[in-house]
Amino acid sequence: MDYEPSASGVTRYRALFISDVHLGTRDSKAALLRDFLASSRCETLYLVGDIIDGWRLRRSWFWNDDHDSLLRLILQMAASGTEVIYIPGNHDEMFRSWLPLGLKIASIRMQERAIHEAADGRRFVVLHGDEFDSVVRCAPMLAHLGDWAYALALWLNRYLAAIRRRLGLPYRSFSAWAKRHVKEAVKAVDRFEEALAQEAKRCGAAGVICGHIHTPEIRTIDGSLYMNTGDWVESCSGLAETMDGRFILVSGLEEQRHPGALPFRRAPRSRSGEAFADESVPGDPWPRPALTPAA
Template sequence: MNVMLSAPPKTHYHALFVSDLHLGTRGCKAELLAAFLARVSCDRLYLVGDIIDGWRLRRSWFWDRHHDEVLRLILKMARRGTDVVYIPGNHDEMMRAWLPMELEVAGVRLCERATHVTATGQTFLVLHGDEFDSVVRYAPLLAVLGDQAYTLALAINHVVNAARRRLGLPYRSLSAWLKRQVKGAVMAIDRFEHAAIAEARKHDADGVICGHIHHPVIRTIDGLLYMNDGDWVESCSALVERTDGTMELLGLAQTLGAPDVSHAFARRSPGRTAAPKPVFMPEPA
């Protein structure tokens, strides 16, 4: 007797926000991202910049089947009715040549920034965020040098974690740990967050959703909500809006190869008014 096994139901969200995939780099966790995308569905998908890493691809080519699978799943979502919005970042700035006009290709809308309206009527400004980074904006050469140092940190991170896996130890992000230890980096993140909130206030929004700095968090700043969806080279995180308007920051299990999209490490319910404590990516157990 033949038994047909049905696929497990997908978790459905009103909106899903991902950024800083850096497809085209060895640091991109494309296999984990594809596993995540295959298990979810949404009414609207926001690609919040640095989706394809043009900086890296101009210097050396890296692309494997997992990168192909990520793009295939995104385009499949667009074909099946998901409103896919692509907001270019600084690493995929070649896409900005088509802006400020909006362009739609294969069901994917390209725009400079967007306004997301939640199920409860809250409005959030959605942008990549590199315009708040003075190094990227005013000193592109320094930005490239910083990118090279970051790439080196990711390469060291790969070697260290390969050794940790052989020893049966869990995954640790070296680059994320370094950012938390450097006082200047912490201060720069704080300045970035406040600049993003100031932009949201200027547009009479309830808050801002961005990426760029690879620092996933939901926090209230000066009465407005700041949400950063993180990245897919360190945190492997995504911001989602549930159908009731609840905003959640989802993370994968910290051990590579063990995705767990049910784990939320930050949440903001639609009716919540008290300012939550700053939430950072937790250290793996």
């Protein structure tokens, strides 16, 4: 299926769903997400948890200009009319204590979960998903140990990626490969996905939109549409509802000429064959930062 950019290079969506950015870590691809959002317009932006990595920031501090500029852009989007909904995850669980207060911070609404109504009227539960991870729920200390092991895998990933670049080989994520091929990891992902699909049924929804496991996916499980946004650490992916109401996975990698990257999947043309109208953007309040490679 072909996706076309609008004439101005800005792509319009009904909704964007982003999770697992893990700001505060060296592996966060904040610059890639910033550049993707700067080239997109959406009516609603869902931040589906683990946007800031409080676990890692408590151990060691890392914060650079890319992290700052991404947060500024999201705040500008909220101030410019985009509805921004922040659903905290387990790594930014410090914000969950604010949820009973019903706070709206800088035009960003914070809530435990949301219901998204698609263009065709279908309703989807939107939540981070950690409450359906048996390790996080039943053995939090083990979850922190797993986070340490994941950080080690990402450290190894950085060095392997550098070696592959020097050899002229395409980018491959070691940790993503391990999740796909280690039998117990595959079983854990399957259990997680099935539990989320059941939650959608329990809520009387058509499906569920979540993050948490860093595995982008759109598939039907026992009649429920399961959609996972992925992450901005390895896959650099998100979920989008197009202007005509279809759900697609989007990737921010190719825009940076990243080896082995997938392209941005652009919003489609209308059924009449005409490109969706795109307003001119003089005086656009959303800055369009120069494209720079992520660290």
